[in-house]
Amino acid sequence: MARPKPVTFDKKKVVAENRRARFDYAVDTVYEAGLVLTGTEVKSLRGGEGSIAESYADIQDGAVWLINANIPEYNFGNRFNHEAKRPRKLLLHVREINKLHGAVARDGMTLVPLSVYFNGTGRAKVELALAKGRKAHDKREHIKEREWKKEAGRVLRERG
Template structure:
C-alpha cells in the first residue's frame, strides 16, 4: 500500500481567530490510540472548547471531542480524554515562558493529516476584548466594500 502524501484538514477552529489575537503558531504531533485515528479518518472531531496546557514540562490538549469509532469494540476510547502533544524541548520551554509571564493562552487552530500522521496547529494567543472584535468586524466590512467598489470600477460599471 502506498504511503499517504499531502495535507488533509480534519477540523478547524474558526471561532479561535475571532476570539483571540494570534501571536505565534506551532505544529505539534498528537499521541492517539487506534480508534481515535479511525474516527478522525472519517472526519469526525470538534475543537470547539479545546485548549492546551503546559504541565510538568509537557504540553497537553484538553477538551477535544473525538467521538467513539462506530465499529470499535471494548477497545474504544473516551471521547474527551486529555491527549499529549509532541513538541521539541526548545518549543516547550518557550511556551512555558510565554504562558507564565505574559498570561497568554494555547489554542488549537486546526487538526489535520500530514503525510499520514495527525498534526495539530496550536497558537500562542491573547484574548480579544469585545471592542477589539467589533473593530475587526468593521475593518473586514470596510475592506469588503472597497474590494467590491474596485471590482465594479475595473469592469466599468461603477455607479456612484
C-alpha cells in the first residue's frame, strides 16, 4: 500500500519565514496553528511586516504561546496599537497540545515556528514544527548531504 503524502497547508500569503530553522533543527512533525491577534496586529501582518527569526513556542498552563515574535506597531494605530513583542496564544486541539507537551518534556524537543501566513479564508496561521536541535557536526553533515544531492542531480540531468 502506498504511503500517504504529508499534509501540506493551503498557504495563500506568506508573511514571515524562519529559513534558518530547517538548518539549525532537525524537523520532525509540522503542525498548523491559529494565531490570536488584535486588530492592529492583523493590519500590520497584512502589510507584510513581521519577523519570527528568533521566536519559539512554549507550553504554559495547557496552552501554547508564541514568544519573541516581532510584529511591529501599525502606523495608523494611534492609542489602540499593540506591543511589538508580546506573547501570542496559538490555537491547537487539546490532543495536539498534549502530544507536543509530552515530546518537549520527555524527548527534549523544541517547538519552532517555521512560517506565519494567511490561509485561503484570510486567517493568520503559524506553521509550527516539533524539532530537535542539531550539533555543529550534524550541520556539516547536512550541508555535505545537500551538496551531494545537488551534484548528483546535475550529473543525471547532463547524461539523461
